Amino acid sequence: MRVLIADTFEQAGLDALRAAGCEVQYEPGAKDAALVDAVTAAAPEVLIVRSTKVPESVLRAGPLKLVVRAGAGYNTIDVATASRLGIYVANCPGKNSIAVAELAFGLIAALDRRIADNVADLRAGVWNKSEYGKARGLFGRTLGLIGLGGIGSAMVPRAQAFGLPVVAWSRSLTDERAAELGVTRVDSPLEVARQADIVSVHLALNDKTRGLIGAEFFAAMRDGGYFVNTSRGEVVDEEALAAAVRDKGIRAGLDVFAGEPGGGKGEFRPAIADLPGVYGTHHIGASTDQAQQAIATEAVRIVTVFASTGEVPNVVNLARSSPARCAVIIRHLDRPGVLATALDAISRGGLNVQEMENVVFAGGEAAVARINLEGSLTDEVVQAIGANSSVLDIQVVAL
Structure with a gap:
């Protein structure tokens, strides 16, 4: 290959x-x-x-x-x-779940202790312990997670090790799963924003999540809260986040940006990265050895x-459902030409095959085929399938 x-x-x-x-x-x-x-x-x-x-x-x-x-x-x-x-x-x-979770917590700690600003001043010859000695501390603060897939779930034990209670929202999160993880499930992203001191976003980018974190979300966040995004830049309305940084004192740690370069190097000047209180990294969440x-x-x-x-693990673009409305189930002797006869009859009947499988009984003498069809199966098509002497039985079921 x-x-x-x-x-x-x-x-x-x-x-x-x-x-x-x-x-x-x-x-x-x-x-x-x-x-x-x-x-x-x-x-x-x-x-x-x-x-x-x-x-x-x-x-x-x-x-x-x-x-x-x-x-x-x-x-x-x-x-x-x-x-x-x-x-x-x-x-x-x-x-890459652990790697991204590690970076997210690095950003959280960096926001709280203003590590990047410390480093910049020290390299510039400025000693400012009186300013940088001011920090809130993380212990006892509430971490809010938006999305609780592999990466979001990897955040939970790390939060617990830091002494952070966790509230979380995900479309798939159940009360049982929340109890298993030791987190509090809430009903919406806005509720996470209201309850959390620190918010970390872990969502896949799709039509439902694009721009999900916007002005209403940041309005619900607590003044001076921390916001971290290591998922995709387009999940967040960057203009709304910038306004929250300016107006509410939100500190943001961003590993991802809308419109970021696709390659490893290039010129990129996102306006939000220039704001005080915003720490940016270079979409490196998964980039550990x-x-x-x-x-x-x-x-x-x-x-x-x-x-x-011929099978594809983790395939993402197969249909989750099909327009099939009926299935024909054919028990038959395991002989050449049986399925060819059936498919020819289906084709002449103007029907479209959506899914098909054929499995053999123990001993290899007989088999059963299931063919899911778009359209209605007529008696004429059934009779044409049954005309093959190797067909033992035909069953039609509605889907």
């Missing part, structure tokens, strides 16, 4: 792919038009990326079957076009499973 890797990747991962028999082309600097050219020239079946964007032009440039995002998110990939072209998109969720090794291992697993079975 031909694999093109268009971002930095662990050497152990490169070696593992080659050991699995993959033909690997490693071009960590391929971006934009250069990536289109690389896909055209190499004709890879698999493309692995980290921060590199994968637009429609890349997806159409070669015979791609699978794009793997070596990270948790996948908003840098044109998933809609990939789905239209029948290209799998997969990611590596949960492998431990996390990158775990992510590379998972990316290799995805590729090798796909190469050997």
Whole structure:
């Protein structure tokens, strides 16, 4: 299997792919038009990326079957076009949770002790212990979590070690799960903002979360509170956050920004980073050796499973539901041509197959096929399927 890797990747991962028999082309600097050219020239079946964007032009440039995002998110990939072209998109969720949680807590501690400002003044020859000796301290403060997936969950034991009670909101959070984690579940992000001294955001970027943290949220936060975002910049309304920094004394620790560069280097001057009380890092949450090794291992697993079975672990762009309205269940002798006859009858009946499986009974003499169909199955189609002498029984069920 031909694999093109268009971002930095662990050497152990490169070696593992080659050991699995993959033909690997490693071009960590391929971006934009250069990536289109690389896909055209190499004709890879698999493309692995980290921060590199994968637009429609890349997806159409070669015979791609699978794009793997070596990270948790996948908003840098044109998933809609990939789905239209029948290209799998997969990611590596949960492998960087600890690394991101560690950075989030680093930002929280830095905001409380103003570590970056301390360092800047000391390097400038300024000794100002009288100012920087003022800090609130973290023990006993309430941490509010927006999102409680892998990273949000990794925040909880670290908060508890710091002596921080935790309130949390997530669409999927249940009372049982909250009790298991030892957190207080609240009903909305606004309630988190009202109850917390420190807010940390851990949401995937999608249509429901884009701009979710806005002016109303910051209005609900306590004056002088701390706000940390290590998820995606577009989840937060940066103008509303900037206003909260100026007007309410909010301190913000941001690892992510709207419109940040896609590559490892470049010029970037977000206005919010110039505000006093805002500490920014360079989208490095997942960038530890431990996390990158775990992510590379998972990316290799995805590729090798796909190469050997045709299945894709962690696929993100398969339909969650289909327009199928009925299913035909065919018990039949395990003979050549049975399914071909059935599918031919279905096609002539103007029906579209949505899902299909065929499993064999012990002994290998008989099998059962289940075919989910869009449309209504007519008696004529059923009779045409049953005309094959190897068909034992036909059952039609509504979905």
